[in-house]
Amino acid sequence: MKLRDIETFIVGNPPPSFGGRYFLFVKVTTDNGIVGYGEMYAASIGPKAQVAAAEDLFHRHAAGQSPFDIEMLFRRFHSSGFSQRPDPTVMGAFSAIEMACWDIVGKALEKPVHQLLGGLVNPRIRTYTYLYPDESQDPATFYNDPDLSAERAAVYQKQGFTALKFDPAGPYTINDPHQPAMIDLDRSERFCKAIREAVGTKADLLFGTHGQFTPSGAIRMAQRLAPYEPLWFEEPTPPELPEEMAKVARASKVPIATGERLTTKYEFARVLACGAASILQPALGRAGGILEGKKIAALAEVHYAEIAPHLYCGPIEALANIQLAACIPNFLILEAIQTFGGFHAELLDHPIQWEDGHVIPSTRPGLGHNLNEDVARANPYDGDRLHLEMQDTPYNYSSENRFAGG
Numbered sequence: 449m450k451l452r453d454i455e456t457f458i459v460g461n462p463p464p465s466f467g468g469r470y471f472l473f474v475k476v477t478t479d480n481g482i483v484g485y486g487e488m489y490a491a492s493i494g495p496k497a498q499v500a501a502a503e504d505l506f507h508r509h510a511a512g513q514s515p516f517d518i519e520m521l522f523r524r525f526h527s528s529g530f531s532q533r534p535d536p537t538v539m540g541a542f543s544a545i546e547m548a549c550w551d552i553v554g555k556a557l558e559k560p561v562h563q564l565l566g567g568l569v570n571p572r573i574r575t576y577t578y579l580y581p582d583e584s585q586d587p588a589t590f591y592n593d594p595d596l597s598a599e600r601a602a603v604y605q606k607q608g609f610t611a612l613k614f615d616p617a618g619p620y621t622i623n624d625p626h627q628p629a630m631i632d633l634d635r636s637e638r639f640c641k642a643i644r645e646a647v648g649t650k651a652d653l654l655f656g657t658h659g660q661f662t663p664s665g666a667i668r669m670a671q672r673l674a675p676y677e678p679l680w681f682e683e684p685t686p687p688e689l690p691e692e693m694a695k696v697a698r699a700s701k702v703p704i705a706t707g708e709r710l711t712t713k714y715e716f717a718r719v720l721a722c723g724a725a726s727i728l729q730p731a732l733g734r735a736g737g738i739l740e741g742k743k744i745a746a747l748a749e750v751h752y753a754e755i756a757p758h759l760y761c762g763p764i765e766a767l768a769n770i771q772l773a774a775c776i777p778n779f780l781i782l783e784a785i786q787t788f789g790g791f792h793a794e795l796l797d798h799p800i801q802w803e804d805g806h807v808i809p810s811t812r813p814g815l816g817h818n819l820n821e822d823v824a825r826a827n828p829y830d831g832d833r834l835h836l837e838m839q840d841t842p843y844n845y846s847s848e849n850r851f852a853g854g
Contacts, residue, residue: 454506456499460829470829471762476548484551487764489733490540502541515549539711546737554814562774575784576611598642608805615656621839627665640676652679659686663695670700680705690724729758733765754780767815774809
């Protein structure tokens with residue numbers, strides 16, 4: 449059995465667009481007709497360029513190879529261009545193709561992927577969701593109002609979620625890192641207070657930022673958060689220098705989580721080696737796929753660090769995250785897009801099974817689900833915006849800077 453063809457999909461995510469403005473899927477087919485699906489989480493170049501990169505790299509390095517040879521495929525993608533360093537564009541493409549290979553292998557062997565990576569460890573996978581506005585609320589207001597977020601937190605907690613994420617600390621910019629303004633510190637503390645009062649001890653608080661602070665600024669923020677005992681303070685400083693993030697980890701009473709923007713075991717190893725975080729958040733559509741995620745989890749295991757797979761993406765990356773979470777002992781919690789309903793469910797041949805705050809991993813072969821290609825084709829994205837975009841003007845300390853989520 450050899451890899452033969454690749455097809456790519458740029459799928460527009462209709463409003464409210466939770467998980468991003470578009471999703472990038474691949475369909476890989478073998479010479480005996482088995483199909484596997486994968487997803488890229490890539491933000492550095494536009495969507496058309498990213499899928500073109502995936503097509504080029506597939507035909508250059510993967511076509512004609514066995515889908516079982518995943519280790520060799522990683523070495524080809526990582527090394528053949530004489531870069532041999534973490535590259536988010538290349539690894540975004542490889543991650544999707546790698547997921548598709550696991551999907552194919554599982555289907556060929558009639559086993560779910562987690563059974564091929566050590567077997568089932570977590571039959572119920574704890575999930576969290578970001579606090580999203582309901583359809584009647586204006587996002588620009590919601591994401592900056594602690595009382596509205598507290599109301600939504602109570603709704604999600606009653607649904608069964610035992611952890612909730614929010615990020616009220618202001619925008620991230622191309623000039624970061626910056627010091628938080630006093631208004632950011634105050635708003636962040638008021639969010640934590642209101643949400644803690646709304647959910648009590650029934651749910652963990654997950655405080656998100658986007659690497660926008662200097663180490664000293666992040667430490668100031670951590671001091672404001674500590675009385676409300678969040679489970680984590682996410683990505684307090686930019687990803688380039690984990691040694692600087694380690695300064696925050698040493699000073700913070702709140703555990704540090706990071707990894708959304710990191711790719712391959714090499715970047716995560718550096719985080720662990722310098723003590724920058726005790727919770728790692730690989731996004732498998734960027735980090736290098738499922739086997740690379742398993743290696744990252746093994747590195748974390750020997751440092752007594754835990755894994756919380758990140759998801760700001762579509763349902764195929766979610767499926768890969770679920771397969772990883774199912775088979776590792778140091779799994780902490782899985783990011784969900786609410787309960788994986790709505791458009792995420794429509795894009796699959798059957799919905800992800802979510803009940804009482806947990807995902808139940810599928811026992812079907814491969815990733816356990818197929819892409820609903822009819823829905824994917826019916827929702828093309830024709831724009832050229834990046835998946836995530838940073839504010840390109842300097843942070844303004846003379847007036848309030850508002851962040852509209854995402």
